[in-house]
Amino acid sequence: DGGITQSPKYLFRKEGQNVTLSCEQNLNHDAMYWYRQDPGQGLRLIYYSQIVNDFQKGDIAEGYSVSREKKESFPLTVTSAQKNPTAFYLCASSIQSSTDTQYFGPGTRLTVL
Amino acid sequence: EDQVTQSPEALRLQEGESSSLNCSYTVSGLRGLFWYRQDPGKGPEFLFTLYSAGEEKEKERLKATLTKKESFLHITAPKPEDSATYLCAPWSSASKIIFGSGTRLSIRP
Numbered sequence: 001d002g003g004i005t006q007s008p009k010y011l012f013r014k015e016g017q018n019v020t021l022s023c024e025q026n027l028n029h030d031a032m033y034w035y036r037q038d039p040g041q042g043l044r045l046i047y048y049s050q051i052v053n054d055f056q057k058g059d060i061a062e063g064y065s066v067s068r069e070k071k072e073s074f075p076l077t078v079t080s081a082q083k084n085p086t087a088f089y090l091c092a093s094s095i096q097s098s099t100d101t102q103y104f105g106p107g108t109r110l111t112v113l
Numbered sequence: 114e115d116q117v118t119q120s121p122e123a124l125r126l127q128e129g130e131s132s133s134l135n136c137s138y139t140v141s142g143l144r145g146l147f148w149y150r151q152d153p154g155k156g157p158e159f160l161f162t163l164y165s166a167g168e169e170k171e172k173e174r175l176k177a178t179l180t181k182k183e184s185f186l187h188i189t190a191p192k193p194e195d196s197a198t199y200l201c202a203p204w205s206s207a208s209k210i211i212f213g214s215g216t217r218l219s220i221r222p
Contacts (some may be wrong), residue, residue: 004156035212042117042200042212060212090156097144099204102158 003027004105006091011110013078020058021076021108023091029103030096032074036060037088037107048098049074078110086112115205119213121132126220129190131215134199134216137177140222142206146184148177149200191220 004025009037022034027033035043043059045070049068068074074093078085089108094100117138126132132214136146145164149157161170163179174195176187186199198215205211
């Protein structure tokens with residue numbers, strides 16, 4: 001079955017800690033994305049990548065970092081510089097560009113203790 | 114500035130009671146619009162892509178329509194399993210996608 005997996009499903013972070021969220025896809029898609037979802041708000045783009053070893057900042061990149069060493073993988077690190085990291089994080093992928101249909105993973109809920 | 118507004122924020126219907134969800138937007142050079150369904154605690158699931166005014170797409174009890182300034186998601190004779198949050202996401206000529214905050218739909222048996 002092709003799809004997008006995210007892990008873990010739930011993640012708890014202490015203040016001052018960096019944490020990494022995993023995103024893997026086996027759809028052979030070139031483009032991958034990270035979004036943040038807060039209650040009552042639309043999805044906001046954190047980072048996106050259209051090709052291996054290249055990525056661009058989205059609207060709310062401060063306090064986050066990514067890497068794209070393999071086509072299938074696009075991990076997101078939430079650093080201690082992110083002041084309000086508690087949210088639901090969604091990874092997505094599309095064939096090539098952001099206006100191709102984006103397919104989403106199941107999400108990771110991050111809570112700061 | 115590009116904006117999208119979905120209304121109502123929440124809608125409660127009786128099973129079988131048809132209604133429509135609205136997505137209105139101001140987008141520079143609209144190129145298309147996505148509709149997604151999202152269940153609580155899960156990722157959005159793709160429903161439709163619309164590209165031009167006048168276009169309509171259907172899937173089971175759902176029909177999406179598009180005009181120059183808004184899109185509607187019509188739900189006909191809904192069932193409890195249609196309960197979810199429905200998200201719209203138009204995109205501009207600059208290929209920037211904007212997600213709405215969604216309409217939370219609840220269908221009572």
